[in-house]
Amino acid sequence: APRSAAATKRSSGGLSCVRPWFEENAARLAFELDALQRAGIRYELDEQARQAGKLRLQVWVTIDQQETALVADFPDLYPYFRFEVSAPTLNLARHQHPLQKNLCLLPGATQFWHSTDTLSNHLATQLPRLVQSLGDNTLEIAQGEPVSSYLGYHENTMVQPWQLRR
Secondary structure: OOOOHHHHEOOOOOEOOOOOHHHHOHHHHHHHHHHHHHOOOEEEEOHHHHHOOOEEEEEEEEEOOEEEEEEEEEOOOOOOOOOEEEOOOOOOOOOEOOOOOEEOOOOOOHHHOOOOOOHHHHHHHHHHHHHHHOOOHHHOOOOOOOHHHHOOOOOOOOOOOOOOOO
């Protein structure tokens, strides 16, 4: 199939020989969007991200009787790796990264992600569980979070290990 100009030239200014997953597997993208529509979840495709070879959707869901905008970023190797959902306007006490604002819809282990999972399913099942768990600690999964994931960093930097002396 002929490649679009967007598929050939990416935001980096270079040439790419690999088409984005949503062009390579247009049926999966149609499946995702259809599932959102069937679930009654309003969404908007970020065309600027798409032109750069990324798939980003803004979706609107109801949380605590308020319509809330979320952002879903799909990885380059979707559906083999899970998407990230962030809530830029929320400030949750738990289950949300305090800086990046992404939500913890699944435990960290890869066994909880399946390539047949969809965004609409996670928004319909996991998001209500997340909201419910904010007021009910018995729903928590015993899982430690490394504090280093909450630290700010500069791109293209490296941390050199050091040794503390007694």
